[in-house]
Amino acid sequence: MGLDAIVLILVATVAASVPLILAALGELVVEKSGVLNLGVEGMMAVGAIVAFAVAVETQQLSLAALAGALAGALMSLIFAFITLTLMANQVATGLALTLFGTGLSAFLGLKYTSVALDGAKAMTIPILSDIPVLGKLLFSYNGFVYFAVLVFLAISWFLYRSRAGLVLRAIGESPSSAHALGASVIKVRYLAVLFGGAMAGLAGAYLSTAYTPLWAEGMIAGRGWIALALVVFATWRPARVLIGALLFGGVTIAQFHVQGIGIEIPAQFLSMLPYLATILVLVVISRDAGLIRLNAPASLGQPFHKQGH
Amino acid sequence: MKQNKLIAAIKGLLGAALLVGMASTAQAADPVKVGFVYVSPVGDAGWTYQHDLGRKALEEKFGDKIKVKFVDGVPEGAEAERVIRELAADGSKMVFATSFGFMNPTLKVAKAFPDVAFNHATGYKTADNVGIYNARFYEGRYLAGMIAGGMTKTNILGDVAAFPIPEVIQGINAYTRGALAVNPNIKMKVVWVNSWFDPGREREAAVALMDQGADVITHHTDSTAVVAAAEEKGKYAVAYNSDMSKYGAKAQLTAVTHHWEKFYTDEVQKVLDGNWKPGNVWGGIKEGMVSLAKISDDVPADLKAKVEQATKDIAEGKLHPFAGPVLDQDGAEKVPAGKNMDDEALAKMDFYVKGVEGKLPK
CATH class of the missing domain: 3.40.50.2300 (Response regulator)
Structure with missing residues (x-):
């Protein structure tokens, strides 16, 4: 296999991992605030159809991406209201959100099934894109890819270098202590959930307007669940989310290349690998309590009741 | 696009008005x-x-x-x-x-x-x-394979396939034999996505095939993602089920399309006449149930003529996509020279013919 072939595989890997990066980074922030939203798949589906519809009607891809993010945020607002204000069970509500989003997207998408759309084009940057190998490897993507990198940098800075990020993490660790110190637990959690929803919606928008520019029912095809697994796989660290997403994306791409070359590994085995890796990570970190305490939000999934009502 | 929708809406309104009118008279x-x-x-x-x-x-x-x-x-x-x-x-x-x-x-x-x-x-x-x-989708596949074999420059063809069932394997093999009939140097690469419909995976598989040198790709899956991927990468594609030129104006060489109109009208006619009996219909090019969409202008005239002749020959029963000798990948003879593969063997097909690379998943 030549250098060119490897570069092509890497480029395809990056493209495949972008929706995972976006959705998983969003979910990471949500979980860091102590909320577990299992509705990622459903929010991605709604983001995908709304973005696609806006792209078809307006031909404005940036507007479409924005609409997708807004749609995801709206979906997550439902979740936030039910779990944070009404204090319902987060796991059940998240699952319901996925079912609802999948159905809603199919309904909204009725008239858009198989409509043709010119997808997002790769942005070519003068000079940089023409560098051999590196130009192709680093500067041959569409806007979503660069945006995902920016989001990664922003979230890494926000969580570990900013005061607001510290408050968010404190709420995720111990909401009652944070509350006692004057932090507005419910407000911060609302914002975190909305951000997670917007990122999931954006990931859906990438799938329907850039990666495979079409709308089809069920096109998210489990990527929301992979994103959820990825957050655990990364033990709640943004940099590991990035690496994990590239690994998971790489596995998907590799299974097709392996088949094309004619190496005999069952494709099903390779599709199973990301989940297997996640289970392995869970086993490993559960054996080392220190590791979990270091990064996993202690209050994950637990509703917060204000004292003194 | 918008205009089409307007026309469709007007048509719908007219149709509704017509129906109301009919309901009162008939x-x-x-x-x-x-x-x-x-x-x-x-x-x-x-x-x-x-x-x-x-x-x-x-x-x-x-x-x-x-x-x-x-x-x-x-x-x-x-x-x-x-x-x-x-x-x-x-x-x-x-x-x-x-x-x-x-x-x-x-x-x-x-x-x-x-x-x-x-x-x-x-x-x-x-x-x-x-x-x-x-x-008999495989008859259309054979003809499309001839076009693919004639148009490839790299001599590598690619196919994004759903599940290894006889219907899909017939398609892969017929396409390969069609390609070999015009170009003995081609190799066929198959990638299985284990889904009838997953645009993301279909696209990834198509891109992987093109990255490995395939310059004409086809698919036996239900979305338009493969044709769209070929268009994006400036390669050729043979569409399946429907004409997908809308998704790949430059990429689509032709499409193997299905046509049920005549069968449906015949069957309903029989019900109306009161003489319907359960049948077992397996029609192909001859019956008009399978055909090729418009062949791209990129295809040279002599290749087009060859395909048209083969279409005629298949319809007249002079050419069978699995006419012997049919050899499997390892060169073992499945159908001897002078014979055509019978329908029973076709319906059970579970091997790759010579020219297909890789192993068939079991």
Whole structure:
């Protein structure tokens, strides 16, 4: 296999991992605030159809991406209201959100099934894109890819270098202590959930307007669940989310290349690998309590009741 | 696009007005009810879209003599049984179940409704009131393979395939044999995505094939993602099910398309005449159930002429895509020279012919 072939595989890997990066980074922030939203798949589906519809009607891809993010945020607002204000069970509500989003997207998408759309084009940057190998490897993507990198940098800075990020993490660790110190637990959690929803919606928008520019029912095809697994796989660290997403994306791409070359590994085995890796990570970190305490939000999934009502 | 929608809306309005008009004048005979069950949404292209064209042809031909109802996006399984039962209970005289997975639900409902005529697509089980129908897609595949073989510069062809079942394997093998007939140097690479419909995976597989040197790719999956990926990368594609030139104006060399119009109108005619019997139809190029969409202008005239001749020969029975000698990958003879593969062997095909790379998943 030549250098060119490897570069092509890497480029395809990056493209495949972008929706995972976006959705998983969003979910990471949500979980860091102590909320577990299992509705990622459903929010991605709604983001995908709304973005696609806006792209078809307006031909404005940036507007479409924005609409997708807004749609995801709206979906997550439902979740936030039910779990944070009404204090319902987060796991059940998240699952319901996925079912609802999948159905809603199919309904909204009725008239858009198989409509043709010119997808997002790769942005070519003068000079940089023409560098051999590196130009192709680093500067041959569409806007979503660069945006995902920016989001990664922003979230890494926000969580570990900013005061607001510290408050968010404190709420995720111990909401009652944070509350006692004057932090507005419910407000911060609302914002975190909305951000997670917007990122999931954006990931859906990438799938329907850039990666495979079409709308089809069920096109998210489990990527929301992979994103959820990825957050655990990364033990709640943004940099590991990035690496994990590239690994998971790489596995998907590799299974097709392996088949094309004619190496005999069952494709099903390779599709199973990301989940297997996640289970392995869970086993490993559960054996080392220190590791979990270091990064996993202690209050994950637990509703917060204000004292003194 | 917008204009099309406007026209469609106007057409719909006119149609509705027409129906209202008819309802008041023609009430002599009750229309015969016909039902369709689709596995996916109709959309603008694909397996179900082609069946829906057949439904429209029915409405056009029989007008107010029949009343057609369809239910789309029906999952294969228990839900299908409910839908089929509802259509039968609603008084349908004929029900078309248009996906392989509707086989057992159809048979089950058919038992309870002995007076309703059922037709099941691509299955293999019949009953006193259940007929089956299918098309020889592989004949179209052979012709498309000739075009692919003639157009490739790298001599590498690629196929994004769903599941290793006989129908799909027939397609891969026929396409490869068609390509070899015009270009003995080609190699066929197959990538399995283990899904009928997952645009993301279909695209990834298509890109992987093109990255490995394939410059003409085809697919046996239901979305338009493969054709769109070829368009994006400036490579050629052979579409399947429907004409997908809308998604790949430059990429699409041709498409292997399905046509159920004639079959549907014939069957409904028989019901109207009161002489329907369950059949076992397996039609191909000759019956018009499979054909090629418009061949791209990029294809040189002499290659086009060859394909047209082969089309004629297949229709007249002079050319069989699996005419002996048929050799498998390892060179073992499956059909001796001078013989054609029979339908029974075709329906059970479980090997790659010579020219296909890789191992067939078992």
